[in-house]
Amino acid sequence: MLLQIKDLHKSIGNKTLYSNLDLILNESEKTALIGRNGTGKTTLLNIIASNDTDFEGSVEKSSGLSIVLTQQEHFLGEDLQPDTTPLDYILDSVPQYSLLQRVIRKHENSKNYDQEYLEAIDTYTELGYYTVEDEILSTLASFQIDEDKALSSILSLSGGEKRFVELTRVMFSNAQLALIDEPTNHMDTVGKQKFLEWMNQFNKTLLIITHDRDVLHHVNKIYELKDQNISTYRGNYEHYLRQNAIETITLVHSYETDSKRIDKIKKQMNDAKEKKLSAKSDKGRDRAKQLEERFKREYQKLKETLKKPSFWIDAETEKNLPDQLKDLYKEYKSQNIQLKQDSSTKQVQRLLLQINKVTLGYDCPLFSPIDFDVFEGDRINLQGRNGIGKTTFLKYLIKKIEAEDLNGNIKNYSGSIEVKRSIKLGVYKQEVDTTDLDLSLWDGIEKILKENEMPVNDQKVIQLLRMYLFNVELHSKTNIRELSGGEKARFQLMKMLMKKPDILILDEPTNHLDLPSIEELENFLDDFAGAIIYVSHDSYFAKNMGGNVVSLSPHKSERICL
Numbered sequence: 100m101l102l103q104i105k106d107l108h109k110s111i112g113n114k115t116l117y118s119n120l121d122l123i124l125n126e127s128e129k130t131a132l133i134g135r136n137g138t139g140k141t142t143l144l145n146i147i148a149s150n151d152t153d154f155e156g157s158v159e160k161s162s163g164l165s166i167v168l169t170q171q172e173h174f175l176g177e178d179l180q181p182d183t184t185p186l187d188y189i190l191d192s193v194p195q196y197s198l199l200q201r202v203i204r205k206h207e208n209s210k211n212y213d214q215e216y217l218e219a220i221d222t223y224t225e226l227g228y229y230t231v232e233d234e235i236l237s238t239l240a241s242f243q244i245d246e247d248k249a250l251s252s253i254l255s256l257s258g259g260e261k262r263f264v265e266l267t268r269v270m271f272s273n274a275q276l277a278l279i280d281e282p283t284n285h286m287d288t289v290g291k292q293k294f295l296e297w298m299n300q301f302n303k304t305l306l307i308i309t310h311d312r313d314v315l316h317h318v319n320k321i322y323e324l325k326d327q328n329i330s331t332y333r334g335n336y337e338h339y340l341r342q343n344a345i346e347t348i349t350l351v352h353s354y355e356t357d358s359k360r361i362d363k364i365k366k367q368m369n370d371a372k373e374k375k376l377s378a379k380s381d382k383g384r385d386r387a388k389q390l391e392e393r394f395k396r397e398y399q400k401l402k403e404t405l406k407k408p409s410f411w412i413d414a415e416t417e418k419n420l421p422d423q424l425k426d427l428y429k430e431y432k433s434q435n436i437q438l439k440q441d442s443s444t445k446q447v448q449r450l451l452l453q454i455n456k457v458t459l460g461y462d463c464p465l466f467s468p469i470d471f472d473v474f475e476g477d478r479i480n481l482q483g484r485n486g487i488g489k490t491t492f493l494k495y496l497i498k499k500i501e502a503e504d505l506n507g508n509i510k511n512y513s514g515s516i517e518v519k520r521s522i523k524l525g526v527y528k529q530e531v532d533t534t535d536l537d538l539s540l541w542d543g544i545e546k547i548l549k550e551n552e553m554p555v556n557d558q559k560v561i562q563l564l565r566m567y568l569f570n571v572e573l574h575s576k577t578n579i580r581e582l583s584g585g586e587k588a589r590f591q592l593m594k595m596l597m598k599k600p601d602i603l604i605l606d607e608p609t610n611h612l613d614l615p616s617i618e619e620l621e622n623f624l625d626d627f628a629g630a631i632i633y634v635s636h637d638s639y640f641a642k643n644m645g646g647n648v649v650s651l652s653p654h655k656s657e658r659i660c661l
Contacts, residue, residue, distance in 0.1 A: 136585025478646025
């Protein structure tokens with residue numbers, strides 16, 4: 100056993116994250132941590148890594164346990180300066196490297212080669228640190244981060260590149276326990292495959308926060324954080340789905356039985372109260388009063404102890420349930436985000452866009468010419484390596500559809516985009532607009548309503564908060580910048596769908612969403628009448644979406660630079 104958490108309690112404000120939570124991590128396990136957005140997954144990793152000590156309960160670790168924790172986002176601070184390079188950032192996590200470097204440099208500068216210096220040289224040599232910088236640069240290069248990027252500011256890297264820096268940091272940390280938070284967000288297909296290969300070869304303990312079903316397929320245990328505690332499922336994602344379905348139906352039956360018992364006792368309590376009021380003798384009144392008080396105590400005790408668990412079964416499993424169980428599950432299942440479309444916008448096979456041999460880039464063209472049409476109802480799966488220009492193409496396409504000024508950094512090297520008719524566009528971006536970040540969630544929703552010329556009132560804002568699973572009291576005044584990744588994703592979905600669009604552009608839409616929300620999004624998109632152009636490296640999502648594949652490949656001609 101590497102680590103054991105006992106009786107963990109933690110609250111943030113008036114929200115309880117954990118109550119009596121227990122967790123054990125063993126050697127050489129590949130485990131995943133899943134759960135609805137906002138249940139405290141990242142907080143739990145910070146507690147395990149000792150970055151968060153504001154909790155009740157105990158975290159017992161094996162002697163000398165070394166832990167590495169990846170970061171989802173990178174901000175300037177004590178450990179990250181504007182000139183911090185990926186190489187510097189990784190070397191800082193290499194055991195003893197920085198300390199040994201300081202000792203060696205101090206003595207070399209003073210030419211005082213005492214025992215401390217000699218021991219440092221021996222340890223440095225024994226650990227192979229004379230070549231460690233070259234090894235890190237080589238590893239980064241295998242992830243398409245060349246030496247120029249490795250020696251530039253880490254803040255200039257893309258989201259996918261930062262994920263690879265974090266993975267490289269884990270590789271060279273030699274930690275016994277790796278805590279990895281959403282590792283495949285922003286990774287392309289080839290990058291994800293490299294991560295999975297590394298993950299399968301890793302012989303120490305992994306605890307990964309992820310809702311990427313490709314990654315969940317490769318773990319041997321899944322912990323689900325729900326109802327302020329941990330449920331354990333042995334095996335990978337497929338095993339989880341089967342175990343979860345059995346457990347959920349059992350809990351639904353139990354909850355229904357207890358609910359009916361409460362209703363029965365409540366009726367008995369009310370009947371006793373009626374008898375007390377209608378009794379014609381003191382003896383009858385006293386007897387009815389005693390019964391009423393007994394039923395009241397029993398009723399209050401049951402009400403206090405009965406808590407509705409979180410019920411969720413994946414759509415495919417639900418489809419195969421017997422009708423009786425299906426109806427029972429639907430009656431009690433957990434609330435999900437509510438994505439709705441306006442059926443009146445449905446059209447048949449209108450030509451919306453023509454992309455004619457388009458090549459885009461900045462100083463040089465990024466990709467070879469692409470050529471395709473977009474009709475009403477089409478699904479276009481835009482594929483290509485990180486850095487090939489997928490997001491660049493989507494940015495340019497959005498400007499073209501919305502008739503915005505095309506002047507800027509993006510250059511059109513060849514071809515044209517023709518917008519064939521007026522289009523209502525919905526865009527799901529990887530990042531929240533900077534103009535929204537410092538707004539409260541309430542103000543952000545009001546801004547969306549105003550931008551779409553819709554009535555703005557408290558009732559509508561509260562309705563939208565609830566539709567997208569926000570706690571009205573907890574989240575209304577929270578700045579959007581301070582929301583979790585999943586909460587920001589739900590805000591982005593709200594913003595995209597408020598326009599009642601007839602074409603959607605989706606850039607990695609499943610990043611940060613939990614499993615039920617991903618499934619709800621997939622169900623909505625399956626019924627969506629308009630066209631969808633999407634970038635996703637989630638193979639499950641791409642399989643469910645289908646459509647025509649448009650692959651971006653490197654520009655094949657001589658480099659034409661402006």
